[in-house]
Amino acid sequence: xxxxxxxxxxxxxxxxxxxxxxxxxxxxxxxxxxxxxxxxxxxxxxxxxxxxxxxxxxxxxxxxxx
Amino acid sequence: xxxxxxxxxxxxxxxxxxxxxxxxxxxxxxxxxxxxxxxxxxxxxxxxxxxxxxxxxxxxxxxxxxxxxxxxxxxxxxxxxxxxxxxxxxxxxxxxxxxxxxxxxxxxxxxxxxxxxxxxxxxxxxxxxxxxxxxxxxxxxxxxxxxxxxxxxxxxxxxxxxxxxxxxxxxxxxxxxxxxxxxxxxxxxxxxxxxxxxxxxxxxxxxxx
Numbered sequence: 001x002x003x004x005x006x007x008x009x010x011x012x013x014x015x016x017x018x019x020x021x022x023x024x025x026x027x028x029x030x031x032x033x034x035x036x037x038x039x040x041x042x043x044x045x046x047x048x049x050x051x052x053x054x055x056x057x058x059x060x061x062x063x064x065x066x
Numbered sequence: 067x068x069x070x071x072x073x074x075x076x077x078x079x080x081x082x083x084x085x086x087x088x089x090x091x092x093x094x095x096x097x098x099x100x101x102x103x104x105x106x107x108x109x110x111x112x113x114x115x116x117x118x119x120x121x122x123x124x125x126x127x128x129x130x131x132x133x134x135x136x137x138x139x140x141x142x143x144x145x146x147x148x149x150x151x152x153x154x155x156x157x158x159x160x161x162x163x164x165x166x167x168x169x170x171x172x173x174x175x176x177x178x179x180x181x182x183x184x185x186x187x188x189x190x191x192x193x194x195x196x197x198x199x200x201x202x203x204x205x206x207x208x209x210x211x212x213x214x215x216x217x218x219x220x221x222x223x224x225x226x227x228x229x230x231x232x233x234x235x236x237x238x239x240x241x242x243x244x245x246x247x248x249x250x251x252x253x254x255x256x257x258x259x260x261x262x263x264x265x266x267x268x269x270x271x272x273x274x275x
Contacts, residue, residue, distance in 0.1 A: 007144040014151035021158045043259035047157050050266035054147045063143035063274040
């Protein structure tokens with residue numbers, strides 16, 4: 001197993017775990033009100049989107065690196 | 067002894083339940099001010115990002131071809147994806163820390179906040195490793211200059227964020243914040259989510275685009 005494959009595997013599992021957790025937290029916070037809650041929801045959503053990007057990079061759909 | 071203990075408990079409970087009217091009235095204004103600070107940081111990063119996109123669009127090939135005729139290598143996507151997950155994971159642990167603070171669970175708050183600090187440091191170490199092993203340097207190409215400027219600026223934000231979280235950890239354990247008065251923790255959480263989200267953009271621009 002190459003280092004790159006190992007890193008991709010870790011990134012794949014991590015993206016599933018972190019992205020899934022971020023989405024669950026977003027769902028739990030969905031009904032909360034206030035400026036801080038609104039900003040937190042936006043940022044959690046964008047973070048979940050980042051996890052999707054990392055997931056796609058891990059399986060070589062995005063990015064053409066090693 | 068028991069009566070003294072009860073008195074202490076009542077004093078703590080009363081302090082936790084007490085609402086500072088000035089804090090209540092100014093909290094939203096402070097929050098708005100902090101959101102404007104974050105927006106000013108968005109402007110700062112946007113300027114550098116648009117400069118990078120302009121430089122990138124001004125050459126026919128990307129990664130660019132050097133004067134000596136060889137094409138610069140792409141960045142290591144696999145390592146960056148893993149390091150990104152470390153940073154995104156720290157956003158989730160920070161969220162857990164804040165939730166546990168709101169639910170009066172001090173031990174779990176400490177655990178998740180220390181985890182966040184640890185993951186932030188791990189991200190910075192990962193970035194230092196990447197810089198050390200990068201096939202390109204700051205000088206000599208627009209690609210290298212853009213990469214080190216933007217990721218370095220983001221790394222500096224993460225470094226400041228780690229220091230900020232350490233201060234919050236100390237303050238929280240010294241009783242500076244209560245369950246009804248914790249603006250510093252809210253600001254710290256928003257700042258940490260913010261550096262996560264900025265990294266989403268940088269990760270896409272430098273490694274995936």
